Amino acid sequence: MKPxxxxxxxxxxxxxxxxxxxxxxxKVMLVEKASGRQLPETTTRVASPVPVGAxxxxxxxxxxxxxxxxxxxxxxxxxxxQSADFEIS
Numbered sequence: 001m002k003p004x005x006x007x008x009x010x011x012x013x014x015x016x017x018x019x020x021x022x023x024x025x026x027k028v029m030l031v032e033k034a035s036g037r038q039l040p041e042t043t044t045r046v047a048s049p050v051p052v053g054a055x056x057x058x059x060x061x062x063x064x065x066x067x068x069x070x071x072x073x074x075x076x077x078x079x080x081x082q083s084a085d086f087e088i089s
Contacts, residue, residue: 005070005083013059017070017083022046025075028055033067033085046072065089 003021005028010016017028023046030042042057057070070083 003072003074003081005072005081008070008083008086010059010086010088013063015057015059015070016054017057018052018054019046019072019081020052022053022072022080023074024049026080027073028057028070029073030057030059030063030068031071033069038071039063059088063088 001021003019005017005019007018008015015030026046028044028046030039031037032039041060044055044057046053046055065088067085068088069085071079072081074080
């Protein structure tokens, strides 16, 4: 089954993303939709071997309002999953 980033919640400039089937060591980062620019300062790694989990990404002050999504890369740097688009205000 394919890995999934299933839900996104944002509160106090912290993104909480629930995921399923992302492998340990997968990198998850914020991507600006309009430019496609990956924001490396938001990168976090999946540390838990459980098939369902959640991760937190604190948004730096430099992140501007706009439409974004999360992209997960597997241990080989290949696309593994992508979230739905969401707004940061």
